[in-house]
Amino acid sequence: MTKIHVTSEINGDEVEFLTEPNVSLLNALRDEVGLTGVKEGCGTGDCGACSVLLNDELNAACLVFAPEADGAEILTVEGLSDGDHLHPLQQCFLEGAALQCGICTPGFLVAAKALLDKNPDPTETEIRYALAGNLCRCTGYDKIIRAVQDAAAQMQEA
Amino acid sequence: MALAEDTNPMQGFKWVGSRPIRPDGFDKVTGRAKFGADLVLPGMLTGAVLRSPHAHAEIVSIDTSDAEAMPGVKSVVTGADFPEPYGKPAEQDVQRNVMAREKALYEGHVIAAVAALTREQARAALGAIKVTYKVLPHVMNVTEAMADSAVVIHDNMITKNVDPAPEAPSNVASRTVFDGGELDKGFAEADVVVEREFTTKPVHQGYIEPHAAVADTTPDGRSTVWCSSQGHFAMRTYTSNVLGWDASRLKVIPAEIGGGFGGKTVIYLEPLAVRLSQKAGRPVRIVMDRDEVFRASGPTSGASLRVKIGAKNDGTITAADVWMAFEAGAFAGSPVGAASMTALAPYKLENFKIEGFDVVVNKPKVAAYRAPGAPISSFGVESVLDEVATKVGMDPIDFRMHNAVEQGDTATYGPKFPVIGFKETLQAIKDHPNYTAELGPNQGRGVASGFWFNAGMNSTATVNINDDGTATVVTGSPDIGGSRASMALMAAEELGIDVVSIKPVVADTETVGFNDVTGGSRVTLATGAAVVEACRIIVADLKARAAKGWDIEADQVEWVDGRAQPIDGSQPAVSLAELAKNWGRTGGPISATYSHNARGVGAAFSTQVCDLEVDPDTGRVTVLRYLTAQDAGRAIHPSYVEGQLQGGVAQGIGWALNEEYIHNDDGVMENPGFLDYRIPVASDLPMIDTVIVEVPNPAHPYGVRGVGEVGIVPPLAAVANAVAAAADRRITDLPLSPVRILDAILNSED
Numbered sequence: 001m002t003k004i005h006v007t008s009e010i011n012g013d014e015v016e017f018l019t020e021p022n023v024s025l026l027n028a029l030r031d032e033v034g035l036t037g038v039k040e041g042c043g044t045g046d047c048g049a050c051s052v053l054l055n056d057e058l059n060a061a062c063l064v065f066a067p068e069a070d071g072a073e074i075l076t077v078e079g080l081s082d083g084d085h086l087h088p089l090q091q092c093f094l095e096g097a098a099l100q101c102g103i104c105t106p107g108f109l110v111a112a113k114a115l116l117d118k119n120p121d122p123t124e125t126e127i128r129y130a131l132a133g134n135l136c137r138c139t140g141y142d143k144i145i146r147a148v149q150d151a152a153a154q155m156q157e158a
Numbered sequence: 159m160a161l162a163e164d165t166n167p168m169q170g171f172k173w174v175g176s177r178p179i180r181p182d183g184f185d186k187v188t189g190r191a192k193f194g195a196d197l198v199l200p201g202m203l204t205g206a207v208l209r210s211p212h213a214h215a216e217i218v219s220i221d222t223s224d225a226e227a228m229p230g231v232k233s234v235v236t237g238a239d240f241p242e243p244y245g246k247p248a249e250q251d252v253q254r255n256v257m258a259r260e261k262a263l264y265e266g267h268v269i270a271a272v273a274a275l276t277r278e279q280a281r282a283a284l285g286a287i288k289v290t291y292k293v294l295p296h297v298m299n300v301t302e303a304m305a306d307s308a309v310v311i312h313d314n315m316i317t318k319n320v321d322p323a324p325e326a327p328s329n330v331a332s333r334t335v336f337d338g339g340e341l342d343k344g345f346a347e348a349d350v351v352v353e354r355e356f357t358t359k360p361v362h363q364g365y366i367e368p369h370a371a372v373a374d375t376t377p378d379g380r381s382t383v384w385c386s387s388q389g390h391f392a393m394r395t396y397t398s399n400v401l402g403w404d405a406s407r408l409k410v411i412p413a414e415i416g417g418g419f420g421g422k423t424v425i426y427l428e429p430l431a432v433r434l435s436q437k438a439g440r441p442v443r444i445v446m447d448r449d450e451v452f453r454a455s456g457p458t459s460g461a462s463l464r465v466k467i468g469a470k471n472d473g474t475i476t477a478a479d480v481w482m483a484f485e486a487g488a489f490a491g492s493p494v495g496a497a498s499m500t501a502l503a504p505y506k507l508e509n510f511k512i513e514g515f516d517v518v519v520n521k522p523k524v525a526a527y528r529a530p531g532a533p534i535s536s537f538g539v540e541s542v543l544d545e546v547a548t549k550v551g552m553d554p555i556d557f558r559m560h561n562a563v564e565q566g567d568t569a570t571y572g573p574k575f576p577v578i579g580f581k582e583t584l585q586a587i588k589d590h591p592n593y594t595a596e597l598g599p600n601q602g603r604g605v606a607s608g609f610w611f612n613a614g615m616n617s618t619a620t621v622n623i624n625d626d627g628t629a630t631v632v633t634g635s636p637d638i639g640g641s642r643a644s645m646a647l648m649a650a651e652e653l654g655i656d657v658v659s660i661k662p663v664v665a666d667t668e669t670v671g672f673n674d675v676t677g678g679s680r681v682t683l684a685t686g687a688a689v690v691e692a693c694r695i696i697v698a699d700l701k702a703r704a705a706k707g708w709d710i711e712a713d714q715v716e717w718v719d720g721r722a723q724p725i726d727g728s729q730p731a732v733s734l735a736e737l738a739k740n741w742g743r744t745g746g747p748i749s750a751t752y753s754h755n756a757r758g759v760g761a762a763f764s765t766q767v768c769d770l771e772v773d774p775d776t777g778r779v780t781v782l783r784y785l786t787a788q789d790a791g792r793a794i795h796p797s798y799v800e801g802q803l804q805g806g807v808a809q810g811i812g813w814a815l816n817e818e819y820i821h822n823d824d825g826v827m828e829n830p831g832f833l834d835y836r837i838p839v840a841s842d843l844p845m846i847d848t849v850i851v852e853v854p855n856p857a858h859p860y861g862v863r864g865v866g867e868v869g870i871v872p873p874l875a876a877v878a879n880a881v882a883a884a885a886d887r888r889i890t891d892l893p894l895s896p897v898r899i900l901d902a903i904l905n906s907e908d
């Protein structure tokens with residue numbers, strides 16, 4: 001199969017990679033670009049572990065074909081922090097013990113960023129529904145929700 | 159070893175009980191942490207697994223020649239590439255589960271595996287493997303499997319622990335019985351007797367990370383395996399057993415683990431990856447798809463139960479009779495034994511009988527799931543207790559308090575309880591505002607308690623002091639939910655240095671002494687105690703070095719706040735950092751290792767209360783409030799203790815309300831994905847309120863009890879009891895899905 005040449009801006013850098021047309025953006029990011037912070041929990045759009053921002057919109061990378069990302073801006077968990085300065089969400093997840101095993105964490109961070117970008121002061125219910133596409137089996141969500149609330153408050157102050 | 163002598167649980171701590179950022183946290187919030195599927199090796203191939211489409215079938219022939227000739231395919235393995243099953247029956251079961259031999263025993267059972275240059279090539283090759291099956295009738299639940307006319311899955315299965323032993327094989331692997339006193343007398347004394355039958359469905363641990371393994375087998379006949387598991391030493395033992403290799407030929411390196419809950423204490427992919435890599439001469443990575451995780455790994459048992467309990471009008475339980483049959487999946491080994499031992503453990507009982515059956519069916523071999531078996535037996539017992547309490551007119555907490563075991567009582571499974579904190583959990587619930595919060599129409603409150611043994615087992619820890627005054631703490635216990643943080647906190651407390659100066663490491667099978675799996679809620683207890691003891695050896699060494707410098711006896715030196723000082727104050731104190739800097743002149747490297755088989759496991763109890771609302775038009779349940787009180791002994795890092803409590807509750811709520819394996823008439827799973835196997839999402843749950851009760855375990859230097867498991871024991875009954883209260887009718891089959899509740903509402907007599 002002939003490979004397709006894709007150029008995207010990934011985490012602020014222009015990145016080129018080759019992909020077959022039927023490969024998911026998730027597999028391309030992990031296997032071709034080397035961004036293994038993007039996780040696969042299901043491959044069918046049901047768990048949110050592969051959450052990325054595609055042109056500022058939250059997407060399950062497992063449901064996007066890699067060639068669709070040509071010309072797009074992509075943000076993954078690897079692009080959240082600013083150099084060695086953590087994003088408030090990352091800091092609040094750490095301080096609030098909002099991860100146990102941590103496999104869901106990259107997806108939650110990206111999904112929570114997508115929420116706060118649009119709604120900087122969400123209610124608990126809004127957070128719960130905004131993150132309902134992200135599965136966590138370890139935490140019971142309590143500390144994740146609180147970490148997002150804390151990050152929102154901090155970002156409001158800043 | 160006399161850990162207990164060192165115990166002074168009431169002392170003030172500097173680090174233990176604080177909430178620092180976990181040492182592995184930065185890697186996990188930035189995407190750096192390497193989980194099972196994240197490792198890439200040069201030249202690595204991708205593996206894929208062919209699985210049986212039938213629930214029960216004879217494998218007549220397998221032809222892999224076409225697949226081997228396909229582009230990119232580098233190796234193919236089938237049962238013929240592994241030794242004939244040998245050794246103990248349980249070992250043979252693992253050998254047959256990893257790779258089917260004569261028969262496929264469940265839909266998803268491994269038939270063959272392929273390694274190719276790309277994922278797509280590997281998958282295409284699976285389609286080219288020709289398998290001829292002779293499909294056999296299947297049995298899918300305990301009722302079918304125990305029927306006289308049932309098709310027998312294993313023709314050599316003679317039920318154990320039945321006297322006289324049956325002559326004919328059956329699907330019943332074994333029977334277990336625990337009893338005491340006289341049942342008839344106990345029921346005769348009762349003023350109130352309630353008897354109910356219950357069923358539960360198989361449910362999956364539901365870890366978000368699918369199983370993954372990478373193997374690199376070299377021409378010298380050795381292999382290095384990277385995998386995500388709850389215990390790489392166990393993976394080495396099991397994998398080498400399946401391969402027929404000496405364990406020393408395998409080195410297993412732990413990846414970060416994306417959830418396990420018991421389901422990653424077993425092997426699936428590792429031997430396949432090793433053999434595929436050996437045949438191809440290149441590294442091979444295999445990662446399960448989510449549907450493979452559901453079809454072929456871990457669920458815990460579905461079960462049928464009958465529970466009969468009698469009590470006097472004053473609330474004293476006089477007799478309990480429990481009958482249970484558990485699905486084991488295709489091989490013996492359901493957790494019915496643990497379910498039997500835990501079923502009535504929280505209560506003082508003279509007259510009781512608990513009879514359990516381990517039954518094989520054509521479903522995946524069950525794996526451990528958080529307090530294996532206990533949630534199921536507890537569901538039946540705590541549901542009936544709820545009805546008994548109502549009938550005798552007692553508050554459910556008061557009723558349990560009246561019958562609760564305490565130190566010195568004999569457990570229904572035999573031993574006497576040491577120091578335990580069950581009553582304290584009951585009191586904590588009673589004292590909490592949730593317990594008296596007002597309820598509206600269609601709302602109900604349910605209470606339940608639970609018990610879990612916790613495990614000790616084997617652990618090794620090595621502590622190395624670095625020249626810069628920091629310490630590296632090396633263990634072999636995979637960190638599944640923050641245990642690096644608790645190791646670091648205990649080491650900081652012992653050594654008297656800042657917790658950020660402690661670097662906890664989870665090392666591979668060739669770098670640290672043996673550690674059993676991260677399971678049985680044992681790591682903070684057993685591996686933690688090994689860390690503490692290794693630190694104490696270090697401190698003794700440091701005191702001796704300081705004493706030598708001062709030319710006094712070591713016993714004239716004390717260790718205070720990370721410094722050695724003469725007891726008489728005759729010299730200025732010298733810090734760990736200063737002693738570390740001078741190690742070359744004072745006796746060489748400062749390092750200590752401590753290994754033990756941990757004793758004095760602290761039993762764990764939990765009591766929970768659930769408030770929920772049932773929508774009478776749709777049958778949908780909304781959980782309004784949830785409170786759990788659990789005896790942690792001592793919370794080393796309270797945030798991660800709370801996290802364990804909350805996580806157990808969330809899984810239990812899913813089990814109670816939504817989760818179930820659904821099979822069609824052909825024995826094929828119909829919901830092998832997170833869309834149709836619905837685990838709780840954030841919008842399904844409220845905040846989960848916790849009370850950490852601390853009744854220290856005298857056998858641990860800081861009083862730790864395991865905290866991981868017992869939290870999942872009460873929710874099934876707590877939710878069911880709340881639904882019974884809210885809907886004014888009791889449903890005894892899980893899950894309490896909207897359909898089932900609506901059905902009960904529409905079809906009830908009243």
Ligand code: FES
Nearest residue numbers: 041043045048062
């Ligand atoms: S891996 Fe994409 S949603 Fe689960």
Ligand code: FES
Nearest residue numbers: 100104136137138
């Ligand atoms: S922390 Fe394990 S799945 Fe969320």
